[in-house]
Amino acid sequence: MTDVALKIENATKRFPGVLALDHAALELRPGEVHALLGENGAGKSTLIKIITGVHEPTEGTVWVDGEEVTFKSPHDAMDAGIGAVHQERNLIPRFTVAENIMLEAVPTKRGQVDYAEMRRQAEYWLSELDLDIDPDLPVQRLSVAQMQLLEIARALSLKSRVLLLDEPTASITEHEVQVLFSFLRKLKAQGVAILFVSHKLEEVFEICDRVTVLRDGKNACTNVPISDLNRDGVVAHMVGRDNALSDLGHRAPVDAPTKLELKDVSTRIGHSNVNLHAKKGEVLGFYGLVGAGRSELARALIGADKITGGQVLIDGKEAKISSVQDALRKYQMGYVSEDRKGDGLILAHSVADNIGVTIWHKIAKFGGFVTDTMQRKSVRGFVDRLEVKTPSLQQTLGNLSGGNQQKVSVAKWLAAETEILIIDEPTVGVDIRTKGYLHKLIWEVAEAGVTVLVISSDMPEIVAVADRLIVMNEMQVVGDLPNSRDYDEMSQKIMQSIVGASDLKESA
């Protein structure tokens, strides 16, 4: 056996208009747990999809046990001994434990499924993992952690020597994490190479031997022993610093009455005692690692999820927001979703329809009459102002580039004349030029008196754009910092807020 189980070099993946992975590298040794880290959009999942044969790389080479391989399909990767447990569950709830474990390798006898053999093999894998689960139980009756372990058993039943775990601890309890870890240590001793993807740094330091960090599709650090890094070092690699960020110029401090105030707000999703306020015309930045609860707070604010306690004050008066329609029509609040395709835009409809959707009720005449001409008239100004590159307003939105789609999703809320605008990850998947443009736009909108709440995982962006920073961690506000716009100073303060909060929690 060679001392490298899996090696990737120069892995590049280009999607139409996006460079998802840019000459990334990674090396996995037998018997190690290797952490793959990076913020959302850094290219982790693209790299995993290349390793598991879901995507073919545009460029780059993959070696398994020192042999160069090309995976045309996930099946090829499985045959090469690469097992993966993806973030989404891939179990069939109504099938039994045994049926699920043996799903890819159903034993047969004379062309019929051999249930006795299936059960025997499944029991073997379960005992191998010290899992005390009845193989005849339907999977839907298992706990989440048991399902997670079962997925790993299934990956191993394919005799995987390389195991990819994508956020395996995302939905399990602390105790279950320990069960998983003791199990991973056993696999390690058996010489399995494990790639561990997680956002939880504590876990990375507990279980991993080496670390690779991706940022913007490139390696921020490659195969570094964990003993050479501390938590700040890892976060610095993940967050990085974008030198190409355009200079926005100067912005005077905001001196205006408070527009929005949250007092001890708690939500159904798990926020507790959230206190913050934003002035009229202020740009308030929200920073936090993934899972800190920023988007979830935004969704609760606009009525898409439930606020269970505390008060939301708008213009000093308590606001009762029970639906998104309330937020938009009564309080002029809008939300630009981070997930453009999923819940921001209607890609199959025209540019004009996508912007017009928020204002139909305003421009309609005679109780609901809207023509394309009326809509074009109301919409054109915003398309021009945002320099959306489109052959016409009737163009199908899906045909525009990501940056222009993002401009459209902002345009529709400008058209709605919102007074409080929440923009979630304003520049994910857009090019540098559009990014600079959108930052300027945020300032322009704020100058015009709109309170803008910007949520971003891009620290340089948030430091450049925001007037004040709210730092969140694990569903709580852990920092409310005036922004000096000095990156080094602010990044340190932000990290202190996050790390300090988790230290406090640990010592408690």
Place this chain on the structure above:
Amino acid sequence: MKNDNLMKRFLAAEWSSLLILSLVMMAAMTIITPRFLNFDNQAILTRSLAPLLIVAFAQAIVIGIGQMNLAVGAIGGMVAVFFGGMMEAWGFPIPVAIAIGFACGVAAGALNGAIIAFSGINGFIVTLATLSIFKGLNLGVTKSIPFYEMPDALVWFGEARFGPFAAILIVPVICVVALAWFLKYNIYGRQILAVGGNAHAAELAGISNNRVTILAHTISGALAGVAGMLSVARLGVGQPTIGGDWLLASFAAPVIGGAILLGGHIPILGTVLGVLVIILIENLLVLYGVDPQYNEFFVGALILAAVGFNHWRSLRAEARLKEGKA
């Protein structure tokens, strides 16, 4: 040059292939049996076209929000017998019967929509259940006995024709034009398409998905009811079996016309032509003396062919887009 452009635009329209197909079918039928162009035959053709056109749009509006209404036929049948019964058994004047029948269709559709919106149960299941409920109610009350004594004016309207066109064709023409107008120029019509296009995006834009679901089903029920009453006029009898064979055609026409089952797009001309093609097939079989039992075989084959063609076309458009960008 300009003609070139017009030609290109015509071929790019989703309904162009269907129009060509129906013209070819009509030409072929004319050549083989000159009887096809006969006004009598044309009147028969347009008379059977009329209710089906409305039925197709009763389904299309629900497909527009990405759902299905399996109960179109059941609502149509229920309204039809109720309509017939009001006139024969209770002696209601025609306009009153029409108004009450229409309200009955609206109520049935609203009920479907409200159950789906407020329970969150899948529309397929809900309308499957109400299909059975409405149909059972219809057959139970009438004991499957038709109402034969329809007012003369109604029977006359069902049989009248202007040249090759059946008079009853005026009803679907009004319905389709009104619906097309509604979807394009009314905010609620646009909201239906927005919710079908991306329910999450629509919700975040302040559109109530529940309200839109109820609205689409209400329109669907109203149209199904109108189609039911029109069938009574066409047949001259309030028959409980009206609507029993609508389901296949109601899906076939919009789908052949280019509707997306996920919602967000309702092809108006495409659906009209889809109905026309289905009726032409029926007519062709009759003219040829082929057993009409084979009808569904041909409609099924046509669905596969049309959907396959649309799929191929969108794949090609996608490939071209990629080439253009690379």
